[in-house]
Amino acid sequence: MTATNIKVLDINLSEEKIEIQHREDLAPLLGGIGLASKLFAEKVNPELDPLAEEQPVVLANGPLSTIFPVVTKVVSVFRSPLTGEWGESYAGMRLALAMRLAGYQAIVIHGKAKRPTYLAIGPHGVQFKNASALWGLTVGETGTILRRILPGSGHRSTIRIGPAGEKCVSFANVNVDTYRHFGRLGMGAVFGAKNLKAVVIYGDKDEPVADIKAYNKVYKDIYQRVVSTDIMEKYHGVGTAINVNALNNLGGLPTKNLQSGKFDSANEISGEAFAEHCLIRKMACSGCPVGCIHIGLRRREFGPGYEYESKSISYDHELIFAMGSYLGISSRDKVLDLIDAVEELGLDAMTAGVALGWVTEAYKNGIVDEVTLGTKVQFDDTKGYIEVLKNIVYPQNSFYTELAKGTAAVAEKYGGKEYALTLAKTEIAGYHTGHANILGQTVGARHSHLDNAGYSVDQKNKDQKDLEKMVESIIEEEKWRNVLNCLCICLFARGIYDHQTVVSALNSIGIETNEEELNTLGEEIFKLKQQMRSKLGYNLGQLEFPKRFYETPSLTGKINEETLNKMLEIYKSRSQESESGSQNG
Amino acid sequence: MTAKILQAKDMAKCIGCYSCMMACARTTRRSLSPTKAALQIRTAGGLQSKLIADICRGCIDAPCAEACRCGALLPREGGGVRFITHKCLGCGDCVEACIIGVLEFDYDNQKPLVCVQCGTCVRFCPHQVLTMEERLV
Secondary structure (H helix, E strand, O other), rough: OOOOOOEEEEEEEEEEEEEEEEOOHHHHHHHHHHHHHHHHHHHHHOOOOOOOOOOOOEEOOOOOOOOOOOOOEEEEEEEEOOOOOOEEEEEEOOHHHHHHHHOOEEEEEEOOOOOOOOEEEOOOOOEEEEEEOOOOOHHHHHHHOOOOOOOOOOOOEEEEOOHHHHHHOEEOOOEEEEOOOOOOHHHHHHHHHHHEEEEEOOOOOOEEEEOOHHHHHHHHHHHHHHHHHOOOOOHHHHOOHHHHHHHHHHHHEEEEEOEEEEOOOHHHHOOOHHHHHHHEEOOOOOOOOOOOOOOOOOOEEEOOOOOOEEEEEEOHHHHHHOHHHHHHHOOHHHHHHHHHHHHHHEHHHHHHHHHHHHHHHHHOOOOOOHHHHHOOOOHHHHHHHHHHHHHHHHHOOOHHHHHHHOOOHHHHHOOOHHHEEEOEEEEOOOOOOHHHHHHHHOOOOOOOHHOOOOHHHHHHHHHHOOOHHHHOOOOOOHHHHHHHHHHOOOOOOOOOOOOHHHHHHHHHHOOOOHHHHHHHHHHHHHHHHHHHHHHHOHHHHOOOOOHHHHOOOOOEOOOOOHHHHHHHHHHHHHHHHHHHHHHHO | OOEEEEOOOHHHHHHOOOOHHHHHHHHHHHOOHHHOOEEEEEEOOOOOOOOOEOOOOOOOOOHHHHHHOOEEEEEEOOOEEEEEEEHHHOOOOHHHHHOOOOOEEEOOOOEOOOOOOOHHHOOOOOOOOEEEHHHHO
C-alpha cells in the first residue's frame, strides 16, 4: 500500500503541551482501528488502572472518511474502566468530518488537566480552556454553551461528557454532537478522570483531489448503490428499530432481564409504532446520504393548566431494547423518558438498561432493599428507574458505588450473578438469537454484537448444529470488520463496501492495494488486539456465562451449556491457530 | 426557455448529509473539502435545531456582478452569474456586495466561491430538497 501522510495530534493534558507527529510508518494500517490500536499500544501502561492519568485515549478516522458515502465513523481506543481491558467504540455525526477539516487522522489525549478543562482543536492549534462553569452540567446544557462560545458554527463537532463521566461511572459515555455517542465501555469515565469535559473540533482545510476522474467514477458508483438500491433502505425507512417486532416475533427480543425472548407490549414500542406516532425527522452523519438517525418527539405535560414541554430524542433498536423491552416498559413515552434520562446524565443506554434489569430482580429477591435503593423498582416503572440512574451518578452508599462499576461488579459482590446479563463483564446487546450471539459478544474485541455479528450467524444457522462453521464465521467476520473499521466505514454499509469496492475506493485516491493485502491487514489487527487484550487481563479461560441464558429459549431454541463450551473450545484453538499462523507467515 | 435557479424550499426534509457540498466542492473546485463548496448547509444552533441552506438565490441584475470591476462576474440571463475565473483578481468586492451574505471568499485560492447554477448539487441530494427551477414571474 502506498504510504500516505498520517498526521497525529498528541495532547498532553498534564503539561498543556501538544505535538504533531507525522507517522508515515503507520500508513500500511490505513487508519481507523489499525492506527488507533497501534498508537494506543505504544502508550498504554498495563500495570496502571484504566483511569490512571497516564492512560491514553486515541481517536482516529481513515483515508476514506467523509469523502465516500457512509464512511462516517471515528474510532476511539482506551482502557475500559468497565472491563479493565480493551476499550473500543465508534461514533458518527460530524466528528470524522471535523477531524478531516482540522487535518488530523488521529488524536491522542493523555495526562490529567489540573482543573476541569475543555479543548478547542482547530487547524492552527489547540486551546486548553477552563471548564469550571461547565462541570456538573448535563450533556445538553454543555453543548448549548460550547456552541455559543466557540467558532466554527455549522460544521464543527462537539464531544462532551455529562455528570456520569465526571463522576467516573464505569459505563459513562462520550456524547458526540447530541445524537451519537462513544457509548460502550466507559470512555466517558476516562474523560472525567482526566478532568476533560469536552473537545470541540473545527477546521477549514482544503484537500485537492489527485485524480478527479477516478475519484468521481467510484464515488458516483457507490452513491448510486447507496441511494438507488434497497441495500440501505431498512436503515432509512423504519430504521434499526424495525428489529424490535422482527426479533419479538421470532422470540429473540431480550425482555424483562431476559426472563423472556418475547414481550407482550412489543407492538407499543416497535419501530413501526415509533415511526407512526413519534418520528419527527431523520438526520444523517456528515457524508452519509442514508440518514438513519431517527428523532422522536416526547411531548410532556409538566404542570397543571396545559403546561407542556417537548424534546427531540434519538431512538434506535438498541435503545428501545435497553430502555424498553428489557425493563418491561410498555409505552413509547416511557421509553423516551428513560432515554432522555441516560442521555442527559451521559450514561451508556445499553449498559444502564441491563444494569437496571439486574437491579429489578435483585430488589425482588431481597438482595437489595428499598432503603438502600432509595426507591422501589419494578418492571415498567420509569419513576423508580430514573431515581436509580441518578443515584448511580451521585452515589449515597456503597451499593451504588458498586453499581456504578457495572452489572458484573455489583453482582460479584452482592449476588444474583445468574441473572446479571454480562459477557466478559460487558452488558449484553438487544439480541437473544442463539449460541453464536453469546459466543460472539464474549470473544469479540469489544464484547459487542457488532464485533462479529454472532446474531446474524445464528440466523443463518438455525439448527445450531455445525459449530465449527459457526465459530469460523465469527472469526472471519471479525477480521474483515477490522478492515472496514480501519476505514471507519459505518457498519450499516457493510453490504455496499465489499472487498472489491473497498479496493476501488482506495485506489481512486491513490492508495494502491488489493484484496489479499486487505485480508492480511484484518488478520494482523485481529492478532494485535488479541495480544493487547491478554496484556490488559482478558482471559478466555476465566469466562462464565450467566445461567439465565440457559433458561430462556432463544430465537433458535434452547441454549445448551455444553454446546456453548464446545464452541468456546473451538474458538480457542482457531484463534490461536490464527495467531501462530501469522507469526510464521 | 428561462434559466433555472437553485432552490432549497423544503429544508425541513434535509437530513444534513452534506452530499451536495461534497459534490459542489469536487466538481467546481476539485476539492475534497465541503468548505470549498459554493453552497453551505449548516445547523442554526446544534443538531436539534433547523438545517439552513446558504445558497445563491440567482438575483436578477446580481449585485455581486455589479460590484465586479474586472469583468469576472457577469449577469446571467434569467438570474445569477457567470464566472470568468481567469479575469478575477481576488479583490473580494463581490463578497461584500452579496446582499444575503452567502457568497464566500476562498482565501486559499484568493477567489470567491461562486455558484454558477450548474445543478450538480441537486443531482446528489438524496431527498430532493434541492431543486433547479425556473423563476416564477
